[in-house]
Amino acid sequence: MLLLHAITAAEAPGPAGATSGLRGYPLRRIEHGGLAAWATAWESAARPLDPSDLLASHRLLLELEDCVPARLPTWVADEAALATQLAERAAELSTALARLRGTSELALSVLWRDVPRAADEPAPDVTDGPGAGTRYLRARQRALAETDERRARAEAVRARIERAAGPRLLEARADVYPSPYVALRAALLVPRAEAAAVRARVQRSLRRAGDVRILVNGPWPPYTFVGLGREA
Amino acid sequence: MAEAFRSVSAPDDDELTLLELADRLLNRGVVLSGEATISVAGVDLIYLGLNVVLTAVENLAGSKRGGDDAAAARDHGG
Numbered sequence: 001m002l003l004l005h006a007i008t009a010a011e012a013p014g015p016a017g018a019t020s021g022l023r024g025y026p027l028r029r030i031e032h033g034g035l036a037a038w039a040t041a042w043e044s045a046a047r048p049l050d051p052s053d054l055l056a057s058h059r060l061l062l063e064l065e066d067c068v069p070a071r072l073p074t075w076v077a078d079e080a081a082l083a084t085q086l087a088e089r090a091a092e093l094s095t096a097l098a099r100l101r102g103t104s105e106l107a108l109s110v111l112w113r114d115v116p117r118a119a120d121e122p123a124p125d126v127t128d129g130p131g132a133g134t135r136y137l138r139a140r141q142r143a144l145a146e147t148d149e150r151r152a153r154a155e156a157v158r159a160r161i162e163r164a165a166g167p168r169l170l171e172a173r174a175d176v177y178p179s180p181y182v183a184l185r186a187a188l189l190v191p192r193a194e195a196a197a198v199r200a201r202v203q204r205s206l207r208r209a210g211d212v213r214i215l216v217n218g219p220w221p222p223y224t225f226v227g228l229g230r231e232a
Numbered sequence: 233m234a235e236a237f238r239s240v241s242a243p244d245d246d247e248l249t250l251l252e253l254a255d256r257l258l259n260r261g262v263v264l265s266g267e268a269t270i271s272v273a274g275v276d277l278i279y280l281g282l283n284v285v286l287t288a289v290e291n292l293a294g295s296k297r298g299g300d301d302a303a304a305a306r307d308h309g310g
Contacts, residue, residue, distance in 0.1 A: 004264065051250070054257050071261035085264045093262070107252045185252075215245050223256035 002028060002039035002082060004074040005060055006067035006221075007093050010036045015063030022056045030079050032086040035093055038064060039082065042075075049073055061221040065192075068096045069221050096226060103170060104192040104219030106199055110157055110184040110212050112150070151176060154183040157212060161186065164205035168194050173224055183212050187224035195219035 003022065008014075010031050021027035021040025030037045038060070054072065061069050076082045086093070154177040161184075162172055171189040178185055190198045199216050206214045 007262065051254075054254055057257060058253055069257075069261040071259070071263050072257045074261075074264055076264070082264075089262075089264065096262070105256075107256070109248050109252060111248075215248050217249050217252055220253075220256070223260040226261050 001042045001044055002076045002078065003042045004037060004039045004070040004076055004082065005057060006038050006064050006069050007086070007097065008036050008038065008064055008067045009094075009097055010034050012036060012064070012066060014038070015060055016065075021060070022053050027060075028079065030082045030086070032083040033090045035086050035090060035097075037082050037086055038067075039076065058220070064221075066097065066101045067221065068093055068100065068226055069223055100222045100225060102192055103189050103222050103225070104195045105222045105224055106188040106190060106195060106202070107217040107220060107224075108161065108184065108186040108188065108202065109182065109215045109217075110154070110161075110186075110206070111181055111215070112183055113211055113213060115180060147177075150183070153211065157184050157206070157209070158186065160205050161188075161202055164201045165190065165198050166201065168198060171225055189222055189225045190219075192219060 005021070014029065014036075015027070015038070019027065022042075023040075023046070025043065025046075026041040028039045028041050030039065049072075057072055061067060076085065158174050158176060162169060165172070165188055168191055169188055170191070172186060174184060174186040176184055188198065188202070195218060199218065203214060203216055206212060
């Protein structure tokens with residue numbers, strides 16, 4: 001059984017620092033039609049995947065550089081089955097490789113420094129005493145107004161980040177105000193050679209923002225921008 | 233809902249890094265005919281995948297090793 005990590009162009013050199021796959025198991029390279037698939041030859045009796053395998057897989061992808069990452073875990077029966085799958089998806093995999101060549105992803109998390117009031121208040125008890133319904137509706141109204149206000153601020157943060165990333169920003173995906181603690185989750189696709197500079201500019205852009213703090217991860221493989229899910 | 237929010241604290245940087253990385257590894261990337269590989273070698277592959285998620289979440293908070301690895305992933309790209 002193979003645990004697939006990524007697809008590269010056949011001429012790609014492979015992982016610079018890794019000669020084995022996860023947990024020291026053999027790393028297999030299966031080539032077909034100008035593409036190469038990289039996979040760990042997994043022992044079926046091995047203990048289940050755990051978080052250290054996530055990190056090891058991430059490191060292997062970093063070593064591969066120009067690649068289309070596979071969703072984890074992607075299991076394939078054997079090398080023949082993997083070659084068949086490469087053949088079936090060759091055109092779109094080649095297109096994705098060409099689009100992502102030389103790029104990296106920056107992963108951004110922007111968190112509010114203060115938790116929204118509505119998230120920190122106990123739920124009003126609508127069954128308790130006269131006027132409970134009115135109190136409930138007013139509380140709901142306050143919560144909705146605060147949500148709208150926070151969403152607008154989060155949108156402004158998104159715009160500021162994209163301006164700071166500058167003209168070398170190739171593509172961006174953002175999830176605005178996805179939870180009470182998070183103002184924004186975003187992924188920026190940038191040229192790998194400029195990722196450090198973009199990262200620094202983005203961090204500087206929010207240095208003086210009093211209401212949020214930003215965490216920028218990367219440069220990572222362009223996980224978010226593969227665009228070849230089950231729907232593909 | 234408000235009660236649930238009060239019981240959850242905002243994650244620190246290491247936790248966030250691992251969550252963001254886990255989300256990308258488990259939810260993004262190319263899917264090569266996923267359904268066809270579910271019963272390979274008679275192993276419960278759905279369990280394998282689910283186990284990654286559950287264990288990752290369980291180990292995030294307070295995991296010294298996870299914290300070190302998260303810091304490495306954040307600061308050095310790996």
